[in-house]
Amino acid sequence: MTARLAAAVALAYPVSVIAGQWIELQPLPLALLTLLVFLAVASSLRPRARVLLGTGLLAALALFGLTPAGEWLIHAVPVLVPGLIAALFARSLRSGSTPLITRYALEMGASDSPAVHRYTRVMTAIWASTCALLAVVSAGLSLFAPATVWAVVANGLNYLLLGVLFMLEYPLRARFLPDEPREGFVAYLMQLARADHRRILRQP
DSSP states (O other), rough: HHHHHHHHHHHHHHHHHTTTTSSTTHHHHHHHHHHHHHHHHTTTOOHHHHHHHOOOOOOOHHHHHHHHHHHHHHHHHHHHHHHHHHHHHHHTTTTSSHHHHHHHHHHOOOOOHHHHHHHHHHHHHHHHHHHHHHHHHHHHHHSSSSSHHHIIIIIIIHHHHHHHHHHHHHHHHHHTTOOOOTOOOHHHHHHHHSSSSHHHHOOO
């Protein structure tokens, strides 16, 4: 339930930022962002800590909502999100580490073969590069573009591009790794959803 709610809030946030360029929705993006942070962190906390976290986030929401810092935070999100994702992928490419997509592929039943390692390493590098580029584009648009252009591109098109990249990876994997087993895209998504993401991300 919490994961579904977090996904719904994550989808609603960029929509609210874009819509806010034409409709007065100024408090809504910050409220959704605050709720998303709470949902992401609260599940790992004890009840008392959750109350403290919620109180702190509400205080921060009230503070940021009344100052220009709230607008700065909204502009920072489409830079920080792809930037952090880029760092996550890039960090796994360092010497002595297993590329992030390699970890997921092996977790989901791919063979531990040189072909799989080559392909998944390249895809990890592509994801790192793409996310880094999107972070730079978002920063540039925030500084130099009209607000409506920044909102639509940084909070809409950039995320759609990542979605397209994710969708394209499955047929590319079938093309470059034809001997690997596959059960269809829907089964692939379900298997990905069931993966132990925390354990995979903690691997060296």
